[in-house]
Amino acid sequence: MAVIAGDGIGLEVVPAAIECLDRIASVHGLSLRWNHLDWGSDHFRAHGRMLPVDGLETLAKHDAIFLGAVGVPDIPDVETLWGLLIPIRRTFDQYVNLRPVKTLPGVRSPLADDRPIDLVIVRENTEGEYSEVGGRSHRGQPHELAVQEALFTRPGITRVARFAAALAAQRRGGLTSATKSNGIVHTMPFWDEVVRSVVASSPEVELRSELIDALAASLVLRPWDYDVIVASNLFGDILSDLAGAVTGSIGSAPSANLNPERVHPSMFEPVHGSAPDIAGKGVANPVGQLWSGALMLSHLGHAQAAAHLIAAFESALADGVRTRDLGGSDGTADVTRAVLERIDRLAREYAP
Numbered sequence: 001m002a003v004i005a006g007d008g009i010g011l012e013v014v015p016a017a018i019e020c021l022d023r024i025a026s027v028h029g030l031s032l033r034w035n036h037l038d039w040g041s042d043h044f045r046a047h048g049r050m051l052p053v054d055g056l057e058t059l060a061k062h063d064a065i066f067l068g069a070v071g072v073p074d075i076p077d078v079e080t081l082w083g084l085l086i087p088i089r090r091t092f093d094q095y096v097n098l099r100p101v102k103t104l105p106g107v108r109s110p111l112a113d114d115r116p117i118d119l120v121i122v123r124e125n126t127e128g129e130y131s132e133v134g135g136r137s138h139r140g141q142p143h144e145l146a147v148q149e150a151l152f153t154r155p156g157i158t159r160v161a162r163f164a165a166a167l168a169a170q171r172r173g174g175l176t177s178a179t180k181s182n183g184i185v186h187t188m189p190f191w192d193e194v195v196r197s198v199v200a201s202s203p204e205v206e207l208r209s210e211l212i213d214a215l216a217a218s219l220v221l222r223p224w225d226y227d228v229i230v231a232s233n234l235f236g237d238i239l240s241d242l243a244g245a246v247t248g249s250i251g252s253a254p255s256a257n258l259n260p261e262r263v264h265p266s267m268f269e270p271v272h273g274s275a276p277d278i279a280g281k282g283v284a285n286p287v288g289q290l291w292s293g294a295l296m297l298s299h300l301g302h303a304q305a306a307a308h309l310i311a312a313f314e315s316a317l318a319d320g321v322r323t324r325d326l327g328g329s330d331g332t333a334d335v336t337r338a339v340l341e342r343i344d345r346l347a348r349e350y351a352p
């Protein structure tokens with residue numbers, strides 16, 4: 001596995017997660033080999049680029065990529081993100097960004113109604129609003145302007161809709177498509193049409209299309225009503241922070257950037273960023289990174305080991321071990337220690 005801890009709290013939560021993954025591996029007889037790559041903003045400062053020239057070729061040789069986060073206040077995000085995160089997602093055709101959102105034991109939602117939430121966001125991850133088509137011109141002039149094209153293709157929508165429909169069919173059969181098709185955004189009637197035609201061949205899936213603005217409100221009012229949500233790149237990005245917060249904190253939210261055909265490596269990273277406001281203080285919540293690690297184990301065919309890791313951090317949370325963002329006062333190291341201890345305690349139950 002290639003590991004890029006990156007910047008900010010990535011440098012804190014990635015080592016924490018690796019410690020736990022190594023412990024899981026030893027219980028399950030797996031050999032996880034980590035190739036630590038110090039690519040991030042320091043690499044950019046030293047070499048003028050986030051990735052070495054052959055960085056993507058290096059990554060291509062791995063079974064998976066485990067990423068923390070990139071981004072620092074003194075380097076424009078356009079360098080850090082277009083220099084590392086986005087090229088990885090695109091080069092390896094990681095067109096599904098899978099973001100499970102689930103109530104964790106003992107963790108309270110900020111919502112008054114605390115009914116359990118269990119949904120999955122399937123975010124389109126290679127096209128849409130995140131296109132490279134656009135730019136800024138007439139800088140500094142009174143009529144300065146910026147243009148961004150949203151680029152949607154029939155194959156691009158079809159493949160993500162197919163993935164989402166298959167996932168919904170394995171779950172509770174509900175699929176919500178995030179849209180904005182009321183005639184204002186030209187791409188969205190196309191999105192709707194393609195999603196509808198894909199889902200038509202899955203009669204067991206009930207498709208609802210919801211306007212993104214109303215859907216955002218509904219996710220706050222009735223998040224437990226959702227099963228699978230399929231969304232374009234930008235809509236899915238926004239909904240995943242919202243949904244993460246609704247279950248307690250974005251610090252616990254995981255994600256898997258999947259190349260479902262497995263031609264290329266997939267990448268596993270938390271939903272959150274490098275959190276410069278808390279970086280270096282030892283207070284970051286490692287659960288999003290740990291859970292992303294469990295998604296990685298599962299993707300690599302180690303479902304039992306993944307379940308063990310999830311059970312371990314759930315048990316720590318259930319016992320009240322939690323960071324500040326979850327209302328606790330534990331640091332990253334306290335949570336890590338508690339998870340390691342539960343991995344050992346649960347070992348007999350989960351070991352093959």
Ligand code: NAD
Binds near residue numbers: 073251
């Ligand atoms: P952020 O997700 O880093 O932080 C948002 C808020 O959530 C902050 O208050 C932060 O303290 C808190 N938070 C996030 N993760 C937490 C955790 N694990 N534990 C406790 N609190 C946590 O988003 P931002 O502040 O908008 O972005 C910061 C930088 O990260 C920017 O440069 C941005 O571009 C980058 N970013 C990178 C990625 C990535 O690499 N995948 C993702 C999102 C943002």
Ligand code: IPM
Binds near residue numbers: 081085237273
């Ligand atoms: C995420 C992040 C990225 C995105 C940013 C940092 C480019 O917010 O992974 O959710 O928008 O995809």
Ligand code: MN
Binds near residue numbers: 237238241271
């Ligand atoms: Mn995001």
